[in-house]
Amino acid sequence: MDGLLVLADGETFEGRVDSPATATGEVVFNTVHSGYQEVITDPSYAGQIVCFTYPHIGNYGVTPADDQSGRPRCRGVIAREVTERPSNRRAAEAVRPWLARHGVPVLTGIDTRRLTRHLREAGSLCGAFGPADEHDALQAAARAEPGTEGADLVSDVTTREPYRVGDGPMRVVAYDLGIKQDMLRRLGRIATVDVVPAGTPAADVLARRPDGVFLSNGPGDPAAVDVDVAGLLGRVPVFGVCLGHQLLARALGARTYKLPFGHHGGNHPVRRVSTGQVEVTSQNHNYAVSADGVSGARTTHVNLNDGVVEGLECRDARAFSVQYHPEAAPGPHDAGYLFEEFRTMMEHA
Template structure:
């Protein structure tokens, strides 16, 4: 990252933990950035992570100590603008070294109005979140803020205590598209619900279908009126219990048309058929989670980003558990064979990688009548 004037900054968690660092990225408009603090274990792909709309309401901590070494390029953005509340790193790279990059990460963050803090002991922070669970936090440069207020430890502690986190908040409404749009020219017709859809997912779907992306609040009857060969339920941020309108629409689509869901789409499909969803202590955020297909024994190393999951023991009759996370046994996917519907919790599009589970897009193609 380019070196500008170094400003001392603090990160304060709602439980009172304090971390010293330096301000990076864009200055928060009020001097303080807040959000639910989580950690991601990827070694690369930081730009894809930061621009993933599923991080709305959250502050992303990178466990890998050296972030920004290959810069940033618009070609790797997963959305038009990041939705996360901020970024936490240990050691920001002093220079970028990739021919693909057109700016360094610090400039990219500033250009997208994303505040960040560097120099943080991310090992200590990660261990704390692992033991305590995801926790609200606040950070900002010390001193006078742009609005004239003073940022100090007391102000940051108060801001962290006031941050509601992601449970019980409809974050999907903040990231979904306002109007329908179409991408791709594949042989099938797919309607994709945008709950926070990633560019890489659209790239995969475009290979098998002409994809019409619709807002999260689109009723089922409007989707069926488009006469799709299949419906896709995208990833997205936050608590699936806060988007009952989406659950209702998905419930009306099941059995009417082939359905494929990823991440939040998996949780919404689960709730639509009567399953329960639960919040995980610190979520799954990383690029190295082993997932087993219980039907075949196949193990895929997967990319993950979610704080909620379907409770496997709540799946109703007719729903078959298909995938489990080998780290902790969490439900990673289920299918409704009679209704031609399936969903997974992990990210087969894998932006960033790995790409072991990309074959699931071919399974959706086959379900819609493809070769």
């Protein structure tokens, strides 16, 4: 049926929807050419509607092996076109019925280039999409949507009970702030990993006598997330990724802030300060660490597009972090060495 996306600033986009369901959330765009399933099931997209800039998604279908969590986590999907019949030997299902089965609304046929350009100029905006004859209701829903600023979305996606994965020789405790399955697969190669809820006190983590602690990716505003990172520093090696990077920085006194339209894609250039080498990275975050006020740490990586702090290393504690995703699901594998650096840090602790 005819559909309509209405943004909080009143901008509208016409398209087609599969059902009368309404999707509301913060609208962001992602520039990956493949890996749509990994994006859609990434818990970091909780509270958001994802617009894919690549014109076709669904060409190779979906398979449970590529899920990054138990189900789609975004509130809605926007694409120029979704392929009806996938062509891939791994495909277990087409994208449309998979999303419908999980209750995720889909809007297609809109001018995604125009939407992306508008978000780049206006910044991430809340929006709502649904049937075209419900303009006023959609506009009201878009304006009423609170967005992610100040929102603790981690509590919606974290595990309720601890569990164990992996069979590597080291022992790691991973805070589940919205952790992705490929993150656990990479950690599981070097360690036996105890995954714990986000609210687990530092003392309980240390009581497990880990060789290291991992702070995972996750959704929402880092200022709204309460994890006792300071209680870990100096006691055990710490490795943070994405939201974990931001929480480590805040524990060191840094300020975090919201980017105009975030970093969402698989082709962001990042310079490694120590060598000058440029890595092509996978990213998904709306918040960043301010370069000012990081006491006790040095910047290890910098985004070449806008200068965002992409990595930190503590001066007085065995701890480091990166803003991007070294597990690369989806994305390039330039940063896979970071898991080996974590292993080495734990071995020499």
